[in-house]
Amino acid sequence: MNFIENRQKILVIIPAYNEEESVVKVVLEVKTHLPHGDILVVNDGSMDLTSEKALAAGATVLDLPFNLGIGGAMQAGYKYALEKGYDIAIQVDGDGQHDPKEIPKLIRVLEEREVDMAIGSRFIGDSEFKSSMMRRMGISIFSKVISLILRQRITDPTSGFRAANQKAIRLFAFDYPQDYPEPEALVLLHQCGLKIAEVPVKMSERFAGGSSITTIRSIYYMVKVLLAIFVDFFKKRTLLE
Amino acid sequence: MFIKIQLIIGALSIVLLFITFELIRKERLREEYSILWLFTGAATLIFSLWPNFFLSKFITQVTGVYYLSSVVLIAFFFLLLIVFYFSIVISKLTDRNKELAQRHALLELEFNEFKRRYSPPESYQKRGLTIGK
Numbered sequence: 001m002n003f004i005e006n007r008q009k010i011l012v013i014i015p016a017y018n019e020e021e022s023v024v025k026v027v028l029e030v031k032t033h034l035p036h037g038d039i040l041v042v043n044d045g046s047m048d049l050t051s052e053k054a055l056a057a058g059a060t061v062l063d064l065p066f067n068l069g070i071g072g073a074m075q076a077g078y079k080y081a082l083e084k085g086y087d088i089a090i091q092v093d094g095d096g097q098h099d100p101k102e103i104p105k106l107i108r109v110l111e112e113r114e115v116d117m118a119i120g121s122r123f124i125g126d127s128e129f130k131s132s133m134m135r136r137m138g139i140s141i142f143s144k145v146i147s148l149i150l151r152q153r154i155t156d157p158t159s160g161f162r163a164a165n166q167k168a169i170r171l172f173a174f175d176y177p178q179d180y181p182e183p184e185a186l187v188l189l190h191q192c193g194l195k196i197a198e199v200p201v202k203m204s205e206r207f208a209g210g211s212s213i214t215t216i217r218s219i220y221y222m223v224k225v226l227l228a229i230f231v232d233f234f235k236k237r238t239l240l241e
Numbered sequence: 242m243f244i245k246i247q248l249i250i251g252a253l254s255i256v257l258l259f260i261t262f263e264l265i266r267k268e269r270l271r272e273e274y275s276i277l278w279l280f281t282g283a284a285t286l287i288f289s290l291w292p293n294f295f296l297s298k299f300i301t302q303v304t305g306v307y308y309l310s311s312v313v314l315i316a317f318f319f320l321l322l323i324v325f326y327f328s329i330v331i332s333k334l335t336d337r338n339k340e341l342a343q344r345h346a347l348l349e350l351e352f353n354e355f356k357r358r359y360s361p362p363e364s365y366q367k368r369g370l371t372i373g374k
Contacts (some may be wrong), residue, residue, distance in 0.1 A: 042346075064346045068339055076343040083347065178272070178339075227276060234266045 013077035016094030075176035106163035116194035120161035120201035254285035274328035
């Protein structure tokens with residue numbers, strides 16, 4: 001495979017908050033499917049043994065002193081990737097819903113289609129994904145809005161299963177959205193002129209824990225993200241050179 | 242009769258909306274606070290431009306208050322300004338706090354790496370030997 005010959009430095013970033021039950025399994029699976037990649041578990045101020053278990057499983061662990069939320073945790077991961085000079089960074093959720101088997105596919109797309117970020121999508125190809133009505137509806141609204149802004153079809157803007165190249169790593173190390181960052185990050189990429197492609201992937205049920213988005217919160221989530229995307233249009237972006 | 246106060250409050254709410262928007266644009270205000278202020282601005286605008294709005298009638302009925310004395314009004318706007326300023330400061334602090342937490346974590350990781358690499362093996366420490374001296 002191309003990326004092995006090139007000797008690219010690859011980092012898998014796994015943000016985890018109170019996920020001691022699934023994090024070991026995720027780390028071990030990533031190791032099996034991507035033996036030459038490094039693994040960074042970003043422990044977002046967990047109260048359980050997430051950090052210790054991830055360390056025992058052989059990952060490098062970045063311990064945040066307190067809970068920053070998924071956006072702050074991911075950005076810390078990207079900062080690490082930038083400082084250590086990684087060529088590719090891959091986001092995988094710590095709850096085990098992303099199948100590490102698909103990582104090479106993401107990397108391949110990143111290189112062959114010459115994009116800056118590859119997103120694993122549940123909704124293209126043969127993947128059948130079951131989830132609640134509310135969530136499906138929310139995702140479809142985001143998908144329409146984001147597709148409109150980017151002038152490119154994005155089927156799964158909330159997917160946190162992504163691969164980023166050096167350009168995207170640099171951008172995210174300096175600026176990454178906060179509370180529910182996935183859809184907003186796409187707008188950010190677009191505004192800075194970076195390219196995005198989607199890849200069909202299978203996602204499984206979570207090993208443990210619920211989604212960070214409950215039904216009650218989903219409306220707040222929707223309003224907040226849509227407003228943030230709207231506001232992003234007017235923000236001054238310091239473009240990176 | 243209330244046309245003057247209506248205009249003043251209307252103008253103030255427009256100014257409030259504009260300032261909020263400017264601050265968001267310059268990234269001086271975090272979103273969770275900006276939503277609150279945008280709603281506040283929109284609400285005061287609606288109440289001032291549209292006095293027969295069903296909510297204002299409801300409030301009048303419940304409280305029996307038909308107009309606010311100017312003192313209360315001035316005090317209210319000063320409080321509004323102060324609270325507004327606080328949200329700006331908190332926004333800035335939250336961002337700095339986040340940066341600090343991330344830097345702290347990255348440095349700690351680096352530090353542990355060095356410690357592991359350069360500290361003498363345990364067998365040496367047990368025998369009271371030091372390296373480098």
